Structure formats: structure tokens, C-alpha cells
Amino acid sequence: MSFIRPNIRHPQLAVNDLGYTRANYEGALSTLCAGCGHDSISAAILQSCFELSIEPHKVAKMSGIGCSSKTPAYFLGNSHGFNSVHGRMPSVATGANLANRDLVYIGVSGDGDTASIGMGQFAHVVRRNLNMVYIVMNNGCYGLTKGQDSATADRGSASKKGIPNPYSSIDLCETAIQLGAGFVARSFSGDKEQLIPLIKAAVSHRGFALIDVVSPCVTFNNTANSTKSYDHVREHMNATGTFDFVPLKEEITTEYEPGQTEEITLHDGSAVRLHKATESLDFSSRRSAMNEIEKHKEKGEVLTGLLYLNPQTPDTHELLGTTTTPLNQLDKDKLCPGSKTLDAINDSFR
Amino acid sequence: MKPTDISNPEYFHKVVDCQYACPAHTPVPEYIRLIARGRYSDAYMINWESNVFPGVLGRTCDRPCEPACRRGRVDEEPVAICRLKRVAADNKDDVKHRMPVIPEQKNGKRVALIGGGPASLTVARDLAPLGYSIDLYDAQRKGGGFMRSQIPSFRLPESVLDEEVNYILDMGINAHFDQYVDSLKSIVDKGYDAIFIGTGAPRGRDLAKLPGREDGDANIHVGIEWLANVAFEHTKTIGEKVLVLGGGNTAMDCCRTSKRIGGKDVRVVVRSPKSEMKASPWEIEDAEHEDIPIYENHSPKEFVTENGRLVGMNFEVVEPHYDENGKRRLEPTGEIVFMECDDVLMAIGQENAFPWIERDLGVEFGEWDMPIVDKTTFQSTLDKVFFGGDAAFGPENVITAVAHGHQAAISIDRFCQGQDVTERPAPGTNLLTQKMGFHEWTYDNAVSDDDRFIVPLADKTAALSDRKMEVELGFDLQQAYDEAERCLNCDVQTVFTENKCIECDACVDICPTDCINFTNNGEESDLRERLKAPATNAEQDLYVSSDLKTGRVMVKDENVCLHCGLCAERCPTSAWDMQKFLYTVTKAGQDKEAVTPCTK
Ligand SMILES: Cc1cc2nc3c(=O)[nH]c(=O)nc-3n(C[C@H](O)[C@H](O)[C@H](O)COP(=O)(O)OP(=O)(O)OC[C@H]3O[C@@H](n4cnc5c(N)ncnc54)[C@H](O)[C@@H]3O)c2cc1C
Ligand SMILES: Cc1ncc(C[n+]2csc(CCOP(=O)(O)OP(=O)(O)O)c2C)c(N)n1
Ligand code: SF4
Ligand code: SF4
Ligand code: SF4
Ligand SMILES: [Mg+2]
Numbered sequence: 001m002s003f004i005r006p007n008i009r010h011p012q013l014a015v016n017d018l019g020y021t022r023a024n025y026e027g028a029l030s031t032l033c034a035g036c037g038h039d040s041i042s043a044a045i046l047q048s049c050f051e052l053s054i055e056p057h058k059v060a061k062m063s064g065i066g067c068s069s070k071t072p073a074y075f076l077g078n079s080h081g082f083n084s085v086h087g088r089m090p091s092v093a094t095g096a097n098l099a100n101r102d103l104v105y106i107g108v109s110g111d112g113d114t115a116s117i118g119m120g121q122f123a124h125v126v127r128r129n130l131n132m133v134y135i136v137m138n139n140g141c142y143g144l145t146k147g148q149d150s151a152t153a154d155r156g157s158a159s160k161k162g163i164p165n166p167y168s169s170i171d172l173c174e175t176a177i178q179l180g181a182g183f184v185a186r187s188f189s190g191d192k193e194q195l196i197p198l199i200k201a202a203v204s205h206r207g208f209a210l211i212d213v214v215s216p217c218v219t220f221n222n223t224a225n226s227t228k229s230y231d232h233v234r235e236h237m238n239a240t241g242t243f244d245f246v247p248l249k250e251e252i253t254t255e256y257e258p259g260q261t262e263e264i265t266l267h268d269g270s271a272v273r274l275h276k277a278t279e280s281l282d283f284s285s286r287r288s289a290m291n292e293i294e295k296h297k298e299k300g301e302v303l304t305g306l307l308y309l310n311p312q313t314p315d316t317h318e319l320l321g322t323t324t325t326p327l328n329q330l331d332k333d334k335l336c337p338g339s340k341t342l343d344a345i346n347d348s349f350r
Numbered sequence: 351m352k353p354t355d356i357s358n359p360e361y362f363h364k365v366v367d368c369q370y371a372c373p374a375h376t377p378v379p380e381y382i383r384l385i386a387r388g389r390y391s392d393a394y395m396i397n398w399e400s401n402v403f404p405g406v407l408g409r410t411c412d413r414p415c416e417p418a419c420r421r422g423r424v425d426e427e428p429v430a431i432c433r434l435k436r437v438a439a440d441n442k443d444d445v446k447h448r449m450p451v452i453p454e455q456k457n458g459k460r461v462a463l464i465g466g467g468p469a470s471l472t473v474a475r476d477l478a479p480l481g482y483s484i485d486l487y488d489a490q491r492k493g494g495g496f497m498r499s500q501i502p503s504f505r506l507p508e509s510v511l512d513e514e515v516n517y518i519l520d521m522g523i524n525a526h527f528d529q530y531v532d533s534l535k536s537i538v539d540k541g542y543d544a545i546f547i548g549t550g551a552p553r554g555r556d557l558a559k560l561p562g563r564e565d566g567d568a569n570i571h572v573g574i575e576w577l578a579n580v581a582f583e584h585t586k587t588i589g590e591k592v593l594v595l596g597g598g599n600t601a602m603d604c605c606r607t608s609k610r611i612g613g614k615d616v617r618v619v620v621r622s623p624k625s626e627m628k629a630s631p632w633e634i635e636d637a638e639h640e641d642i643p644i645y646e647n648h649s650p651k652e653f654v655t656e657n658g659r660l661v662g663m664n665f666e667v668v669e670p671h672y673d674e675n676g677k678r679r680l681e682p683t684g685e686i687v688f689m690e691c692d693d694v695l696m697a698i699g700q701e702n703a704f705p706w707i708e709r710d711l712g713v714e715f716g717e718w719d720m721p722i723v724d725k726t727t728f729q730s731t732l733d734k735v736f737f738g739g740d741a742a743f744g745p746e747n748v749i750t751a752v753a754h755g756h757q758a759a760i761s762i763d764r765f766c767q768g769q770d771v772t773e774r775p776a777p778g779t780n781l782l783t784q785k786m787g788f789h790e791w792t793y794d795n796a797v798s799d800d801d802r803f804i805v806p807l808a809d810k811t812a813a814l815s816d817r818k819m820e821v822e823l824g825f826d827l828q829q830a831y832d833e834a835e836r837c838l839n840c841d842v843q844t845v846f847t848e849n850k851c852i853e854c855d856a857c858v859d860i861c862p863t864d865c866i867n868f869t870n871n872g873e874e875s876d877l878r879e880r881l882k883a884p885a886t887n888a889e890q891d892l893y894v895s896s897d898l899k900t901g902r903v904m905v906k907d908e909n910v911c912l913h914c915g916l917c918a919e920r921c922p923t924s925a926w927d928m929q930k931f932l933y934t935v936t937k938a939g940q941d942k943e944a945v946t947p948c949t950k
Contacts, residue, residue, distance in 0.1 A: 005916065006916075007797070009862060033922065035854040
């Protein structure tokens with residue numbers, strides 16, 4: 001008997017620019033329920049970091065509490081990580097980011113961790129525009145504590161208990177757009193073709209990037225009356241379009257029909273290329289994004305894909321005017337300039 | 351692609367690479383698991399059913415299974431399948447009581463077997479339990495054919511061979527040894543219901559036209575004749591300086607035997623580059639381990655004699671050249687090399703020879719003066735005469751001879767019962783889930799990280815001083831266990847049930863070797879390029895499901911599946927299950943109804 005992942009890998013695994021294979025980005029074997037959507041998202045994060053050739057030690061995985069928040073153990077085993085208190089990942093991530101701005105911050109949270117206990121922290125990290133990717137593994141329930149309805153569960157949706165949820169739901173994408181996030185997207189754990197380029201773009205985006213990923217909980221919320229089940233999401237999913245992530249070094253050669261295809265250059269020079277499903281959506285307009293999301297909701301559909309993108313928002317460091325050097329690279333004199341400097345600063349406030 | 355038809359036994363059979371490659375289709379993983387459990391007798395009997403000579407083959411088999419072994423595609427070396435077989439043979443209990451019961455009451459049919467090698471003995475083994483009366487004729491003093499006369503005792507102790515030959519001869523076989531059959535007609539005239547010819551490929555090639563051949567004759571020997579003479583102790587010594595010509599396994603046996611009976615400076619001289627020598631890599635390794643040098647690209651030019659006695663040989667150094675099709679030509683460089691010697695052993699190939707078969711009996715001969723033999727039924731153009739082993743299609747090896755013997759026995763049985771020999775029995779199959787519980791399977795699904803274990807050898811000096819001392823000691827039981835654990839259990843199949851799958855991707859994400867994909871269907875060549883990991887090994891099938899809910903299909907590349915069962919472990923709906931596929935070649939008389947028609 002065993003449930004141990006073998007050490008053997010495919011002999012012809014692809015190698016990225018760093019000479020690493022995907023195996024170098026693996027973590028421990030998942031202990032989540034078999035078939036959990038969260039595992040697919042972990043696999044998508046892993047694949048994205050591999051494809052972006054990010055050095056594993058340049059990533060910090062931040063999370064709160066929940067099945068979703070456990071997942072950082074299951075990918076990027078060679079990266080930094082902090083599994084914080086329930087709903088408090090944003091403040092820990094803020095601290096870490098202020099201390100070392102050179103790392104890629106990948107926050108992983110759940111709908112409970114974000115939209116219930118962590119709602120306050122979430123709102124403010126969006127407002128601060130912390131440079132991080134914030135992934136919500138959204139299953140509409142508290143998976144870890146046996147499936148209670150969460151604040152993102154749709155009104156009327158019923159989990160395994162069978163009782164329809166009486167409350168209206170929080171739409172994290174709309175909230176984030178309203179609070180000023182520069183990158184907002186929604187996806188589905190069962191659609192890696194969409195999810196992987198979204199994660200890659202989110203990593204390349206400077207500032208706060210939210211991806212709300214609907215991620216079925218097979219054990220408690222994959223029922224016929226749940227709006228977060230595999231079947232329901234597949235039947236009601238509607239994408240804003242398809243999406244390519246174009247890394248910086250790759251020359252852009254393909255020509256597209258104007259109107260349907262839009263290209264947006266990100267802060268680091270890479271680009272996202274969108275092939276829009278509808279001309280009515282304008283990715284740079286918050287109002288258009290909100291409209292589009294609500295329009296689909298009225299039809300009972302889940303709108304996925306990139307929803308809103310503004311690559312030019314100033315992030316926390318820019319807003320605060322902090323040093324461009326990570327604190328661990330500053331020498332003692334810079335970090336602790338002495339009482340004279342402190343006096344000078346205090347004097348300036350008098 | 352069309353959905354894979356897993357009800358066709360050949361599909362899963364092919365996934366068990368070793369068993370598929372074994373000419374007798376021995377259920378390898380089944381016996382390897384039994385070895386790991388210490389059930390040596392059971393492991394032996396599984397082998398014995400399929401390949402008749404587990405003790406012999408566990409030491410000498412050409413092991414076509416090993417290059418085919420999946421482990422070799424995901425690790426540096428395949429499982430030591432062959433040497434594990436020996437573990438079963440060496441550690442079994444007395445198995446005599448497990449041998450088939452031979453009916454007192456015969457079925458009234460008489461069969462003659464000409465030649466007493468593995469092919470004939472296999473026919474005897476399959477037919478005797480069915481009540482046939484069997485006469486076996488062989489020119490040698492004892493049974494076993496080339497296994498006795500050619501394979502040296504330091505690779506195959508006589509006691510091992512005797513044991514396994516006797517299991518068969520003890521089935522009431524009427525053996526006539528020391529009896530060379532010089533006329534097939536004389537046998538036909540005895541009124542047998544069927545005759546099986548398993549006379550091997552007994553003629554060693556000579557270099558008759560090379561200058562000096564006649565003069566040096568006293569010290570120039572045909573390798574296989576010389577080996578037989580050593581085996582039967584007509585030859586007891588050889589000169590100190592020996593040249594062995596040829597690059598096949600016979601050359602390796604000749605040089606190693608020479609070293610043991612007086613040869614001091616023994617050299618192997620081969621025309622081709624060493625990398626293209628025909629001998630199995632392990633046989634070359636063994637010769638080199640005994641400090642026997644191999645001279646490559648040396649083409650024999652002449653035997654040099656002085657006063658009517660061989661003193662050496664001249665060789666022309668050649669250089670291999672390859673044309674655009676990769677075809678090789680050996681071009682002389684002009685350089686001539688002289689090598690001194692006392693004796694020369696020619697191991698440059700064997701041929702069939704049927705001087706004793708009258709050409710007017712109805713047994714037709716075709717190209718190369720070889721009998722015309724049906725590849726499936728082994729029947730000749732004279733309906734009651736069947737061929738098998740090296741006699742049928744030229745020199746091969748013991749396991750091929752055994753496989754032929756099984757098939758010929760089916761034909762002979764059907765022929766004697768008045769049934770159509772072209773109708774072949776279907777294989778026996780069984781597919782059964784191995785799930786025992788949560789995270790629990792009947793088999794050791796954890797994949798061992800161990801490298802292939804090396805079989806310990808006897809002390810070199812001692813081994814070289816005794817022709818009969820077995821060089822390989824065999825695995826001890828701990829090594830056997832550890833080596834057995836390297837086996838990936840390829841017979842435990844990943845079986846997919848479409849209508850259970852919810853397309854959650856859990857299996858895709860967990861699979862350590864990226865076998866599983868959910869994607870849009872397409873032509874095979876297109877699919878192979880679109881999979882998560884390149885599916886470049888076209889010899890390995892793609893397992894394709896019918897359409898799933900999303901319109902996609904599941905495509906699994908069988909190539910490097912570790913049979914670890916993690917897909918089944920992670921699947922929330924048991925759409926994947928690990929099921930053991932047992933495939934057995936049906937033997938003579940084991941089926942009542944033949945079902946698969948032969949497609950000639
Ligand atoms: C030097 C050498 C080493 C080998 N080593 C290996 C090895 O390690 N592993 C392996 O798998 N294979 C090996 N082989 C090959 C293997 O021995 C043969 O492929 C195999 O034995 C063929 O079996 P068979 O039943 O067809 O005939 P054989 O084993 O050749 O038996 C034929 C028998 O028929 C007898 N015979 C022939 N003509 C007549 C006649 N007219 N009347 C009566 N009797 C007759 C012969 O005396 C002989 O006993 C080796 C071969 C050689 C030459
Ligand atoms: C301060 C605090 N309150 C409550 C809990 C109990 N608790 C653990 S996980 C969890 C909900 C997690 O839900 P979500 O973030 O959606 O994660 P999921 O398990 O669904 O992925 C709760 C309420 C806790 N661990 N800490
Ligand atoms: S790993 Fe085991 S079952 Fe698979 S081919 Fe090798 S010996 Fe056979
Ligand atoms: S058994 Fe399943 S998980 Fe394991 S290698 Fe094969 S397909 Fe992959
Ligand atoms: S784990 Fe099972 S249900 Fe999920 S995709 Fe694989 S086969 Fe389908
Ligand atoms: Mg949740």
C-alpha cells in the first residue's frame with residue numbers, strides 16, 4: 001500500500017530558460033480531497049512559474065487558512081512561503097513586500113479566507129495596490145470546516161446539506177474593480193488553457209492582480225443545486241474572449257482583425273493579447289467591466305477571462321515613495337542612519 | 351482517433367512490454383511479484399507453464415524482454431527479469447508433484463520428435479499430458495540439444511539442465527538417444543500420426559576458401575563442433591594462444607571455454623566494429639571481465655602455417671563506411687596484421703542442413719534450402735510433418751524454440767484430432783480490480799528508486815580454473831526482493847470508465863510522468879504532438895476514450911506510465927481503476943473450442 005509520488009518523471013520533460021523542468025517547481029503531494037479544484041489551480045500556478053522561468057527562490061507564497069490556503073505546500077517546494085492567520089494574509093504579504101520588493105508575491109486564499117473573515121484586509125490590500133498576485137480558490141464554501149456556505153455562495157445555491165443559501169453573495173471581482181485594482185480576472189479551475197496565461201499575465205502585472213478562480217469542492221459543494229459545481233460552471237461559463245500572454249522577448253508577428261483583438265502592454269514590457277468575444281467590453285473601463293459582469297449574471301452565466309486591466313496604476317512602493325532596494329540589501333548605515341538623522345526628520349515635522 | 355477497444359486482449363497485452371516481447375509470452379510481472387513475496391515455487395511454476403526451462407533460461411536466455419522493459423525507458427536499466435527467473439528456480443521447493451499427470455490410458459495417437467532440443471521437448475511437454483505416445487530421436491547421448499552441447503557448464507550447470515530435461519522425459523517419453531536419423535522416410539514409414547522436426551541448425555560455417563585452411567586443419571576448429579566436443583569431453587585441452595573468429599555469442603562461449611582449458615593468450619577477432627558485434631552486450635562484458643581482448647575491424651586473410659602446422663593468421667584491417675541508408679561497407683585499409691596462435695576457433699555463424707530429408711517425400715524446400723514452414727501453424731507442405739526451433743526458420747534461441755514448440759503442439763493436437771490447424775485458440779485473459787481499500791492496492795505500487803542490482807560473480811581465478819564452475823552466483827534473497835521491487839507491474843492496467851469522469855483534471859495533475867490528457871480528439875499524429883509531454887514513441891499506443899461531457903476525450907500515452915496507480919488514487923469518482931490483466935497463451939488441448947481464426 002502506498003500513496004507516495006514516485007521520483008521518476010517523464011524522460012523528455014521540457015526545460016525552461018533556467019534549465020529547469022516542471023519537476024523543479026513541484027511541491028509536496030496534495031492532501032486535499034481527490035478531485036478538488038484547488039489542486040488544478042496549484043498545477044496551473046506551477047506550470048505558469050515554470051513557463052515564466054521564474055527562479056523558485058524568487059517567489060514568496062502567502063496564504064491564510066483553509067483548504068485553499070494549504071495549497072502553497074503543494075507547489076513551488078523550493079520557494080518561500082508564509083501560511084498566516086485566517087483572513088490575515090494581506091497584512092503579512094504587505095509586510096513582506098515592503099521589506100523585499102524583489103520577490104514575486106503569490107497570495108493564495110479561499111472565499112472564506114477572503115470574503116468572510118478577511119474581507120476587511122482584502123479591501124485594503126486592493127486599495128494599497130500591493131504588487132502581488134492574489135488568487136482566490138473560490139468554492140462557495142468553507143471546505144476545511146466541512147462545507148458551510150461562504151460569502152461568495154450565490155443566493156439559492158445549495159451545497160451537500162441541501163439548504164439553499166438565503167444571503168446575497170459578494171462578487172470579489174466587482175469589489176476589486178470598485179476598490180481600484182489594476183488587474184482583475186475570473187477563471188475556472190477546470191480550464192487551464194485560460195487560467196495559465198491569466199496567471200502569467202498577473203505575475204507580470206505590477207500592482208495588485210486578482211484572479212477569482214471558481215474551484216469546485218468535490219466533497220461538499222459539487223451538488224446538482226450548487227452554482228459552483230463542475231457541471232454548473234461548465235454549462236454556464238462564458239468567456240470574455242481568449243487570451244495570449246506574450247513574453248517580452250517574443251516578437252509579435254501575428255496580425256489580427258482590428259476591433260476583435262486588443263493588445264495591452266504590461267509594465268515589464270510583456271503583453272496580453274485578447275481576442276474578444278464581444279465588442280461591447282472595453283477592458284480599460286471599469287464601468288464596462290462591471291456592466292459586462294452584471295449582464296452575464298442576469299442571464300445566470302459566469303463571465304470568465306480577463307475583466308479589467310490598467311497596467312499603469314502606482315503600486316504601494318510608488319505611493320509611499322519607499323527605497324527601490326530591498327531592505328536586506330541595505331547596509332547598516334542606510335538601515336539605521338543614527339540619531340542625528342532621526343533628529344533631522346523629527347525637526348522637519350516641527 | 352477511434353476509442354481504444356480494451357476488450358481486445360492484444361491491447362493490454364502490448365502494455366505489458368516484457369510479456370509482449372517474450373516469444374512465449376511469460377507473465378513476467380506476475381512471477382516477479384511472487385518472488386518478492388518469497389513464493390518461489392509458485393513463481394517457478396508460472397514460468398514452467400510458459401517457458402518450460404526456467405532454470406536454464408534464468409541463466410542463459412537471450413532475454414528479449416529486457417530491452418523491451420518499461421523500466422528501461424524511465425530509468426537507466428531495465429529490470430533484471432532473466433536473473434529473477436533464476437531466483438525462482440534456485441529457491442523453489444520440490445515441484446515434482448505439481449507436474450502434469452500423465453494419463454495411463456493413451457489416446458491412441460503416436461508422435462515422433464526428431465531432435466531433443468528445447469523445441470522438441472516443449473512439444474513433448476504439451477502433448478504427453480494429453481495422452482499422446484511420444485518417441486524422441488536424438489543423435490546426442492543425452493537430451494537438451496544445444497542447451498547441452500553448446501552452452502558451456504560455467505554458464506549452465508549440468509544439474510540444472512538435467513532437472514528440467516528430466517521433468518519432460520519422465521512424462522513417459524520414449525527417448526532414443528545416440529540415434530542419428532539419416533532418413534525422414536524411415537520415420538514416416540513407421541506410421542506416426544505426426545512428426546515434429548526440431549533438429550536445430552547444426553552446421554557451423556567454415557572458412558574453407560581461406561589460404562592455409564587445409565594445411566592448418568589439425569588446429570582449426572569449427573566453433574560449435576568444438577564446443578560440443580568439450581561438453582561431451584572428447585576435447586579436454588587447447589593451445590596457449592587461441593584466436594576466436596567471430597563476434598556472436600558462440601565466439602564468446604568459445605573464448606571463455608578456451609581460457610578454462612589451457613588458453614592463456616585468447617583473443618577474439620571480429621570483422622565488424624565492436625559496436626556492431628552480434629553478441630549480447632552482457633556476453634561481451636563477461637568475456638572482457640575475463641580479460642579477453644576483442645580486436646575489431648580485422649578481416650581474416652589467411653591461415654599461416656609452417657611445416658604443415660598452424661602458427662598464426664594474417665588479418666586485413668578494415669574501416670567501416672556507411673552510405674546514406676546507413677548500410678555498412680567494410681573497406682580494406684591495406685594494413686595487414688599478423689597474430690600468432692596455436693589454435694583457431696571459427697565462430698562465424700551456423701546453418702541449417704537437412705541432408706537426411708528425402709526431397710521426394712512431399713516436404714518442400716524453398717530459398718536457402720530451407721523447408722517451407724507456415725509461420726503460425728509450423729506445418730510443412732507434408733501435412734503430418736511440423737518444424738520448430740532453429741530448424742524452422744534458422745538459428746534463434748532457446749525461448750524462441752520453446753514458443754515454436756507450444757504452437758507446433760497445438761497444431762499437432764488439432765491435426766491428430768481431425769481439426770483445422772489454421773484455427774488457433776484464443777489467449778486466456780482476466781481483468782480484475784486490485785483495489786483493497788483507501789490507498790491500498792494488492793500490489794506494491796510504490797516505485798522503487800533503486801538502480802539495477804548486479805549479479806554477484808564467483809572468484810575469477812577459481813572460475814577460470816574450472817570449466818564446470820558456474821560464474822554467476824545468482825541474486826541472494828534480499829537482492830532478489832529489491833530487484834523485484836524495481837518492476838513497475840505493467841500488467842496492472844489503468845482502466846478508464848468514460849461515464850464516471852467529471853473532468854476534474856486530478857489525474858492529469860498527479861500523474862508523475864504526464865501520461866494523461868484531456869483534449870480535443872484528432873488524428874493520431876496530431877494528437878501525439880499536442881499532448882502534455884511529447885508522445886514520440888510510436889511503438890507505444892495511445893489509449894483514447896470516447897467523447898466526454900465537454901466534447902473532449904481522454905488520451906493516455908502508455909509509453910512511460912509507471913502503473914503507480916496515483917491516477918486511480920486521486921480520481922474522485924473511480925473513473926480510473928487499476929486492474930490486473932492476466933494474459934496466458936493457450937496451450938495444446940487447453941481450449942475446447944478454437945475461436946480465433948488464423949489470418950494467414
Ligand atoms: C555456442 C552457442 C551458445 C548458445 N547460447 C545460447 C544461450 O545462451 N541462450 C539461448 O537462448 N540460446 C543459445 N544458443 C542458441 C540455442 O542453443 C538454440 O537456438 C536452441 O537450442 C535451438 O533449439 P532447437 O530445439 O531448435 O534445437 P537444438 O537445441 O539445436 O537441438 C537439436 C538437436 O537435434 C539433434 N539432431 C539434429 N539433427 C538430427 C538428426 N538428423 N537425427 C537426430 N538428431 C538430430 C541435435 O543433436 C540436437 O541435439 C546458443 C547456441 C550456440 C551455438
Ligand atoms: C480565526 C479563525 N476563525 C475560524 C477558523 C476556522 N476556519 C478554518 S478554515 C475556515 C474557512 C475556510 O474557508 P475558505 O477560505 O473558503 O477555504 P476552503 O477550505 O473552502 O478552501 C474557517 C472558518 C480559523 N481557523 N481561524
Ligand atoms: S517493469 Fe516489470 S512488468 Fe514492466 S516491462 Fe519491466 S519487468 Fe515487465
Ligand atoms: S498509473 Fe496513472 S498516475 Fe501512475 S504513471 Fe500511470 S497514468 Fe500516471
Ligand atoms: S481524476 Fe477521475 S474524474 Fe477527474 S478527470 Fe481524472 S478520470 Fe476524470
Ligand atoms: Mg472556500
